[in-house]
Amino acid sequence: MMQALARLLDSDLWWSFKRSPLTVAAAIAAFLCIAGAVFAPWLAPHNPYDLAQISLMNSNLPPVFQKGGSSEFLLGTDQQGRDILSTIMYGSRVSLLVAVCATVMSMLIGVTLGLVAGYVGGRVESFIMRVADIQLSFPAILIALLISGIGRTVLPREMQDQLALYVIILSIGLTGWVQYARTVRGSTLVEKNKEYVQAARVIGVPSFRIMLFHVLPNALGPVLVIATLGVASAILTEATLSFLGVGMPPTQPSLGTLINEGQNYLFSGEWWITIFPGIALIVMVISVNLLGDWLRDALNPKLR
Amino acid sequence: MSAFVKLEHVSKAFDVSPPWLNRVLERKPRVFLHAVSDVSFEIRRGETLALVGESGCGKSTVARLIVGLYKATSGRITIDGQDMRSADDTSEAARALRRRVQMIFQDPYASLNPRWRVADIIAEPIRTHRLITDRAAIERRVAELLGCVKLTAKDGEKYPHQFSGGQRQRISIARALASNPEFLICDEPTSALDVSVQAQVLNLMRDLQREMGLTYLFISHNLQVVHHVSDRIGVMYLGRLVEIGDKRQVFGAPEHPYTRMLLDAIPDLKMTGKARTPVAGEVPNPLDPPPGCAFNPRCPRVFEPCTRERPELLPAHGREVACHAVTRMARAG
Ligand SMILES: Nc1ncnc2c1ncn2[C@@H]1O[C@H](COP(=O)(O)OP(=O)(O)OP(=O)(O)O)[C@@H](O)[C@H]1O
Ligand SMILES: [Mg+2]
Numbered sequence: 001m002m003q004a005l006a007r008l009l010d011s012d013l014w015w016s017f018k019r020s021p022l023t024v025a026a027a028i029a030a031f032l033c034i035a036g037a038v039f040a041p042w043l044a045p046h047n048p049y050d051l052a053q054i055s056l057m058n059s060n061l062p063p064v065f066q067k068g069g070s071s072e073f074l075l076g077t078d079q080q081g082r083d084i085l086s087t088i089m090y091g092s093r094v095s096l097l098v099a100v101c102a103t104v105m106s107m108l109i110g111v112t113l114g115l116v117a118g119y120v121g122g123r124v125e126s127f128i129m130r131v132a133d134i135q136l137s138f139p140a141i142l143i144a145l146l147i148s149g150i151g152r153t154v155l156p157r158e159m160q161d162q163l164a165l166y167v168i169i170l171s172i173g174l175t176g177w178v179q180y181a182r183t184v185r186g187s188t189l190v191e192k193n194k195e196y197v198q199a200a201r202v203i204g205v206p207s208f209r210i211m212l213f214h215v216l217p218n219a220l221g222p223v224l225v226i227a228t229l230g231v232a233s234a235i236l237t238e239a240t241l242s243f244l245g246v247g248m249p250p251t252q253p254s255l256g257t258l259i260n261e262g263q264n265y266l267f268s269g270e271w272w273i274t275i276f277p278g279i280a281l282i283v284m285v286i287s288v289n290l291l292g293d294w295l296r297d298a299l300n301p302k303l304r
Numbered sequence: 305m306s307a308f309v310k311l312e313h314v315s316k317a318f319d320v321s322p323p324w325l326n327r328v329l330e331r332k333p334r335v336f337l338h339a340v341s342d343v344s345f346e347i348r349r350g351e352t353l354a355l356v357g358e359s360g361c362g363k364s365t366v367a368r369l370i371v372g373l374y375k376a377t378s379g380r381i382t383i384d385g386q387d388m389r390s391a392d393d394t395s396e397a398a399r400a401l402r403r404r405v406q407m408i409f410q411d412p413y414a415s416l417n418p419r420w421r422v423a424d425i426i427a428e429p430i431r432t433h434r435l436i437t438d439r440a441a442i443e444r445r446v447a448e449l450l451g452c453v454k455l456t457a458k459d460g461e462k463y464p465h466q467f468s469g470g471q472r473q474r475i476s477i478a479r480a481l482a483s484n485p486e487f488l489i490c491d492e493p494t495s496a497l498d499v500s501v502q503a504q505v506l507n508l509m510r511d512l513q514r515e516m517g518l519t520y521l522f523i524s525h526n527l528q529v530v531h532h533v534s535d536r537i538g539v540m541y542l543g544r545l546v547e548i549g550d551k552r553q554v555f556g557a558p559e560h561p562y563t564r565m566l567l568d569a570i571p572d573l574k575m576t577g578k579a580r581t582p583v584a585g586e587v588p589n590p591l592d593p594p595p596g597c598a599f600n601p602r603c604p605r606v607f608e609p610c611t612r613e614r615p616e617l618l619p620a621h622g623r624e625v626a627c628h629a630v631t632r633m634a635r636a637g
Contacts, residue, residue: 194414195409195410195411195414195415196414196415196416196417196418198368198373198409198415199407199409199415199416199476199479200417200428201372201373201391201392202371202372202373202391202402202405202406202407203402203406203428203429203432203479203483204391204398204399204402204403204429204432204433205428205432206394207392214417217419218417218418218419
């Protein structure tokens with residue numbers, strides 16, 4: 001453990017990390033967002049979904065720096081008296097959960113299909129890559145909308161809110177696999193022709209073992225970068241769906257749901273209900289994106 | 305002795321046509337590159353056959369055909385009487401045969417998986433063919449194999465990038481030996497190494513052959529190396545075998561003008577001080593070989609039938625040669 005840490009501190013990656021102040025700032029911001037989200041039940045000042053804790057007495061309080069604000073509710077409250085900071089933390093938790101699960105799903109689908117397409121070749125490859133091309137010619141949000149729409153029509157009404165989380169993970173997950181498939185197919189094609197793969201074939205190693213143990217570990221390099229950027233874009237897609245009202249329900253709101261609900265009060269003066277979740281969303285997406293960009297550059301020897 | 309490895313009229317054509325859509329739109333025909341045409345030879349048990357020839361003449365393709373990495377377009381390859389199948393064939397017979405045939409590749413930097421420990425690399429054939437299943441026994445066997453190629457058991461813990469080119473090639477040899485093969489195909493095993501390391505690896509291979517009675521197909525374009533290791537020599541030109549015979553005969557009295565040209569290009573093996581003549585002319589485009597004998601544009605002894613008729617590989621002066629001039633002389637004399 002200590003050794004691994006020492007190696008990390010000594011590595012090129014750490015060196016290029018330290019050299020870029022923007023990346024350090026992004027890392028800190030991302031860390032705060034993620035920690036705040038993951039540990040929301042312990043860190044949040046209030047539990048906004050515990051009816052015993054909220055009181056209509058506190059409704060529509062402005063943030064602390066405005067006249068009438070209270071230090072108990074740093075970012076103000078909504079019309080039901082819920083603490084905005086806490087709803088943001090709980091909301092980020094949902095957003096992050098959806099984004100990470102959807103990214104993992106995209107990654108599993110994309111890496112598997114890309115590996116098989118690249119290694120097997122022929123018709124299997126043509127079929128997979130044509131499907132990928134077709135899917136790529138539609139905007140991601142349209143496909144996510146389509147899949148979540150199908151999910152909504154298929155499921156009985158009373159289960160929709162309960163299963164919303166799974167439907168949205170599925171719809172975002174099925175949208176994002178193309179990039180992984182293309183990238184992994186490309187590096188598989190390169191690795192497949194290297195002599196160590198041919199040596200394994202000569203030895204008589206079965207194809208699926210060659211794919212799994214020889215090609216895959218050597219083809220995974222760029223996947224980490226895509227996955228990081230993928231999380232950021234999944235957060236955005238989820239927020240868009242929720243903002244449009246086809247994502248997370250108000251009983252289990254994500255950042256997108258919060259922004260959607262808050263915008264109704266924008267013109268009556270309670271701007272904080274929608275603006276603060278919006279800022280949280282932007283900070284989260286930008287910081288994760290910056291980290292992904294840095295990772296891409298740092299891992300790409302040609303750009304050094 | 306009877307033949308251990310036997311190639312009968314083996315050909316391999318690569319389809320290098322443009323994609324289907326382009327072919328249809330631009331009305332282009334299909335294009336085939338005949339990398340290996342009608343090659344037949346035999347290797348006896350315990351013998352080393354060397355294949356030589358200029359770059360692109362199809363040596364590696366022959367090697368890949370024999371181990372099953374490519375499927376022959378026509379012809380038959382048998383090893384110890386059994387048909388060699390494609391490398392992806394999972395039938396029991398194919399697996400059993402695959403254990404007995406191994407290959408050493410040209411590039412020691414590409415032929416070892418960079419993410420595997422050396423011990424796992426060497427153990428892969430053992431695990432794949434379930435030759436040994438006990439963990440500790442596998443470890444002992446790997447250590448023994450590392451010893452065979454003059455590395456230590458501790459080297460097994462390292463990764464390939466921690467070794468030099470010569471050491472890596474010895475790791476490749478250890479991996480190839482792991483399944484107790486009888487036939488090793490070496491595709492330019494030393495061409496990526498510098499001269500002193502070359503000698504080490506070659507001597508190691510020769511010692512191993514003596515100890516284990518291995519049969520080698522040795523591919524190289526370095527004639528001095530070939531002279532050092534081989535018993536018999538096959539000379540290839542543009543996908544065809546043009547001369548094959550005993551090393552002493554082919555080197556001592558080359559018959560085919562192409563063999564002569566190759567031998568004249570190296571410093572004299574017996575150091576008689578004969579001036580070296582560089583190889584003249586260029587290899588024709590393999591997509592569009594000249595009619596008749598493919599060597600005719602470069603041949604100093606070219607005469608009328610050479611541009612018309614392809615010479616057959618026929619016995620002459622104790623070896624086999626495919627050359628009109630040689631056959632005519634032999635008939636006349
Ligand atoms: N997979 C392939 N697809 C198409 N053409 C190929 C393929 N492999 C080899 N060729 C062609 O076949 C011919 C013979 O190639 P091969 O690699 O067997 O030559 P070689 O004698 O081993 O040459 P070298 O000494 O450079 O290794 C070449 O013209 C090459 O371009
Ligand atoms: Mg070659």
